[in-house]
Amino acid sequence: MVKGRQGERVRLYVRGTVLGYKRSKSNQYPNTSLIQIEGLNTKDDVAWYCGKRMAYIYKAKVKKNGTHYRCIWGKVIRPHGNSGVVRAKFKSNLPPKSMGAKVRVFMYPSNI
Amino acid sequence: MAPKNSKVSRNPNLIPGIGKYSRSQMYHKKGLWAIKAKNGGQFPHHEKKAKPETTSEKPPNFYPADDVKKPLVNKRKPKPTKLRTSITPGTVLIILTGRFKGKRVVFLKQLPSGLLLITGPFKINGVPLRRVNQSYVIATSTKVDISGVDVNKLDDKYFGKKAEKKKKKGEGEFFEAEKEDKNVLPQEKKDDQKLVDASLIQSIEAVPDLKAYLAARFSLKSGMKPHELVF
Numbered sequence: 576m577v578k579g580r581q582g583e584r585v586r587l588y589v590r591g592t593v594l595g596y597k598r599s600k601s602n603q604y605p606n607t608s609l610i611q612i613e614g615l616n617t618k619d620d621v622a623w624y625c626g627k628r629m630a631y632i633y634k635a636k637v638k639k640n641g642t643h644y645r646c647i648w649g650k651v652i653r654p655h656g657n658s659g660v661v662r663a664k665f666k667s668n669l670p671p672k673s674m675g676a677k678v679r680v681f682m683y684p685s686n687i
Numbered sequence: 688m689a690p691k692n693s694k695v696s697r698n699p700n701l702i703p704g705i706g707k708y709s710r711s712q713m714y715h716k717k718g719l720w721a722i723k724a725k726n727g728g729q730f731p732h733h734e735k736k737a738k739p740e741t742t743s744e745k746p747p748n749f750y751p752a753d754d755v756k757k758p759l760v761n762k763r764k765p766k767p768t769k770l771r772t773s774i775t776p777g778t779v780l781i782i783l784t785g786r787f788k789g790k791r792v793v794f795l796k797q798l799p800s801g802l803l804l805i806t807g808p809f810k811i812n813g814v815p816l817r818r819v820n821q822s823y824v825i826a827t828s829t830k831v832d833i834s835g836v837d838v839n840k841l842d843d844k845y846f847g848k849k850a851e852k853k854k855k856k857g858e859g860e861f862f863e864a865e866k867e868d869k870n871v872l873p874q875e876k877k878d879d880q881k882l883v884d885a886s887l888i889q890s891i892e893a894v895p896d897l898k899a900y901l902a903a904r905f906s907l908k909s910g911m912k913p914h915e916l917v918f
Contacts, residue, residue: 585789585906589913614912623914683783684822687773687918 588679589613591629595674597655597662605668607652612680615659624651629663629680631673651680768801773826777833780805781825781905781918787814789904793831793887800843808884811891811901816880818846827918831897835886841879 590613597607610629615621631647639645649665663678697716698706708716723730774780778794780803792814795804803821807814891897907913 583904585904587783587788587905587907589907614910615914620912620914681783682825682913685783685825686771687825 588630588681589624591661591678591680593631593669593673593676593678594660596669606664608649608663608665608669608673609655610651610661610663610678610680612659612661615661617659618654618657620659621651621654621661624661624680625653626684627651627680628683629678631665631669631676631678633673633676767797767799768821770797771821771826773828774803774821774824775830777831779827779829779831779901780819781827782814782819782823783825784823785819787817789906790814791827791901791903791905792819793833793891793901794826795833795836795838795841795883798841798843802843804838804841806880806883806887807901808887808891809880810884810888811898816841816876816883818843825918829897829900831887831894832890833887835890836883838883841883 591610592613594609594611596603596605597609598604612621612624615624628648628650631649633645633647634643635645636643647665647667647669649663649669652662652664654660655662698708698713701707706713714720719730774794776794776796780792780794782788782790782792782805790807790812792805792807792812795806798804798818800818801821802818803824804816805814805819806816809815888898891901
């Protein structure tokens, strides 16, 4: 987290919410999380986001690498259902406390 | 006689390993009878060239216990990454990541390593001559006229890390060497930057608002959906 000198904040990511893990009625599979990306409402919209990297950022008490903020990286794999929800896999599975938390969906690797 | 360009076999394969013609038929087809007749009944025979005498080698002292397989020679040369059709010299790109994220920048050329060479220009938005990866960049449809810019001397080596000089051992000198290791940008690089930017800035100022556009950063605002945006 490098703070710019002027502190100009540019948002180059789309906000997303963690909905939970991929699951059936009574079993869940924590290796894949479901993410609701802001502004996505249909399965066709998701095609642009497939493969884009995302980061789940959280705070911890102990400073690591000089900062209290920590991050789990992941990427959008495929759409989930017809209404714009997305499946995502992270480097290590998201912790259960992330349900309902924000995730940043970046615009890279870019293909435009 | 004109030399034949492609070597096609006179004996087509019926099945791999089985030719259509027999040995005697091939003898006739290849014209060996005519070559023999030209040479007076014998097939022409050339003496082997005498090999230059090599000094005799000593038998090695050491033989490895097991036979080690040598890996096959790999002569493959990787090509630079395929450049997206939307990226042409002079395109304005938006950098997505790194300390210059959000900056709009002018694309100059693709380097042999596959990375893109970009410049701010430095006076306009503080981005120097730099390399950037294609995947971390969005190409806009805005183009800048780049004809006046000479980028031939800029290469991957120009941007590579300088090889560090070996540090002398010795306590007094050791402390001095640490202090001297400052990263000062050599004047030569500053001059290169000015050279490249000079003609660029002129073509940018010719277009209304382009200078302000390049100075401003890109940011996603509320309600902006990247998959619907046209860059």
